[in-house]
Amino acid sequence: MTTYLLRRLLLGCVTLAAITCIVYGLARNMPGNPLTAQMGEDPSRKITAADYERMQRAYGLDKSWPEGYLQWAGNLLQGDLGRSITRKQPVTTLIGERIGPTLLVSGTAFVLIWLAAVPLGLYSSARSGRPDERLTSLLLYALYSFPTFVAALFLQVVFAVWLRGTAWELPLFGMSDLPADAATSSRMLDIARHMILPVTCQTYVSLAYDSRFIRANMEEAIRQDYVRTARAKGAGPWRVLFRHAFRNTLIPLVTLLGLSLPSLIGGSIIIEQIFTWPGMGRLFFESIRERDYPTIMGLTLMFSVLTLLGQLLADVLYCLVDPRVSVA
Amino acid sequence: MERSHGFWGEAWRRYRRRPLAMAALAFVAFLVIVATLAPAIAGTKPVLCRYKGRIYAPCLGYFDRRLEPAIFTKDKFRGTYPKNLAEKDPASWAIWPLFFQDPYRSVRGDEWPGRPENPAMDQGRPSWTNPFGTDQAGVDVLAKMVHGTTVALLVGFVSMGIAGTIGIIVGAIGGYFGGWIDMLASRITEIVMCVPTLVLILAILAIIEKPTIWHTMAIIGMTGWTGIARLTRGEFLRLKGSEYVTAARAAGAGPARIILRHILPNSLAPILVPITFGIASAILTESGLSFLGFGPPPPSASWGSILNGARSNLGMWWLVLFPGTAIFLTVLAYNLIGEGLQEATDPRLREARK
């Protein structure tokens, strides 16, 4: 196992190096740089040519992009992710600020999804073919095909515009309307109200997909010979479902869990953008617009590490759950 | 003994038995018709007209500016056909599109005799003149959606064509040759997979100075092939050990022949499934990009761009309802087709048909 992990880690580093290099190259080659982006936003901040050159040098923008990349990589190996050019904070601080809100939404969504998807999937496979199951299946399918941004807009129209002034109204944007020094309990309540729409949007798609995934795998498991053996032994339908079929479905399920790690922490760019939720996805989007290279690189690194870790997790979990498979 | 219909014949017969899948196919066929005939369905340019003794088809200008007959530019029509045709050549006639609205601009007052100017902003709710309403600039939504169908379908097919080609090539080569070639192919796949797609697309779009819809399609295709590559690789790994492959090698066939003629046709069925799902995903991505403001510049006719208008004008619910439903139905249709395809071609599911 240890040799396997080491090998994966090593390969992962190679992949990371390639990814970060490519993204850095792309980012630097985008037209403009942080200074021009800032000037573009606020034309009153004119900078003289001399100042511009000075700032360029200060931020290392006068170097070519391969040099810049090596410098960044060198700093990284010393544990320094750099400072954001536009926000003038260490990248780690920025990430630290934004990761909380993202986890709040995606964590809640994650828990809700799995709490609901497993029973739904089991229910669907148990009552397969009956009219109530077909209806549920159709509804889930429709949900799965419903685009998130359309749903988000739709929910916004309903809950923030049509229901304005009623008790059902939900806030449109942001994480909280109260000032930072307001009472904790009312702040929490306010954040919770702001969370409802983003969480809903993030939950429903995965819910539909995961429950259908479970159902498909359960149907496959139920058709296997060992289920027939269990029934011949006298096992009842629930025992067959939970103990025999579901235990086998767990195998592909854990791989799915592992692979959902990156989006859990990375957050959804689109949803955070629509709801102006101050999370990682939004930070990513903004840093691209601002050409804030250190932040872009920090986030890319994090996201890629998470993706690779997620895959590793999926593979390791697979070995643990399936006795037929040893690490290979 | 009944004649066997061959693999695809059998698959089609099984596919036919699922009403939802057939309905989805019918819907996509309907979309294709709308997309091909878009200029004849909605537009302010005549489908066919006779002007100064010759017959022209100005509506083709909607597909490409260069297809619009030059004479109308020379005669300073400036896109307004009804009045100009009547004034400049009394002997002219024209066959108009079904629905006189333009997807790229608002219709001015009295452009079409007796029709008022298109309302804008909050006044643009659905009405008889504008069944789907108008957007903030007064452009008719129905016309935009009809022409947006062309964009949507093109995006789906072109992106997935590119993604499918790249994915199959990478996966096939990696799966068949194994060894360090496989390692390289897998690393490349992993790299493209790890970079957040939206970021990649945004970055490339920013680098290209003037992105057109074709650039967007190409980029979506070039970033969306990883799933197909992994699946192809898996299939090739599995089928590489088949006896017919060994037989082909014993007969002296080279790798290209084996890959193209023996393994690929056998693995095509499961690979077509994610390609079909990918079409839905590509349409979603393009709508998403337009929605975020990164689509082709206005006044483009993408469904996502209509939704973009709704973001700052949440009171104009018709800007959400109609394009949103269209995107939803299209994605639903492609998902249904993909699933129908999967069930029709998966041999394991064959026995359990009730």
Add this chain to the structure above:
Amino acid sequence: MPLLDISNLVTAFHTPAGRVPAVDGVSLSIDRGKTLGLVGESGCGKSVTAMSILRLVSAPGVIESGSILLDGPGGPVDLVSLPEPQLRKVRGGRIGMIFQEPMTSLNPVFTVGDQVAEAVLLHQGCSREAARARALEMLRLVRLADPERRLDEYPHQLSGGMRQRVMIAMALACEPDLVVADEPTTALDVTIQAQILDLLADLRRRLGTAILLITHDLGVVAETCDEVAVMYAGRIVERAPAEKLFRRPLHPYTIGLLAARPDPDAMATRADGTTVRPRLTTIPGMVPSPQHFPPGCRFHPRCGYAHSRPGPDGPACDGGVPELRELEPGHFVRCHYAGSLGEPHAVGALST
């Protein structure tokens, strides 16, 4: 009163292509402690018969009519109409089942010990330790080498023969009255086959279990069975005590099957006096597809004794369906002309 009495069982599959009667009016009975062999070619319906006993037929198959009576202390019960909770008590408790594919019939994620113990736990409310001890006992009974170690191993770590022994252990764990063995040795090597058959015979002697052995191998049947039933195209065509059947088969199909056995000692003499091994005899034609069963006697297109026209001895063979008649005590045959077949003629006179 026989232990298991199947009468006129009809199990059909409702496929999109039509109704397929895989079991079309089958009647069998097994006495306590006896072994009945059910033979036939692939596709004749013998496996479906076995599955029907415990109502394990997979969709779209349905038991349409007939009765399966299981005798017991409280009187006979009809397994076809028995409510599900009680049927579950019968499954594994009073009737055990062994399947053909040991590779896939064991759950890959549970240990062997777990799965055998489960058979015990489902029927006897004992503790987990007691169930585990019983599982160990069963593994010893089926002569599995190193049973303590095997208890905690997974199916994929065992060979085919070992897995089949585990299946037998599971089926016998609750000391059932009857064991239904669906081609238990088909998927195994010949040497292992012999061991498994030995084991089954031994267990039968020791535990007094009745066995319904389903196979297409006549050799297996000859060795182990008290009584034999021959199945063709969904129907029983002959049923007799084993010795009688092999010594003097009465149905043309059985005659053909037995004649098809290669005889290593057979020698034929040619016209010029040289000896030569004779050609192997076969039954011409193919087993009919369930969608196109021939009318009347289902075997008649391939039968060398078929009568194309009704005569003084009996009807035309493509006319009425022959009944299963008891020609000699305990010997049943489904043929219009059994017992007085005459000389075989060329097949094909009545081919469909």
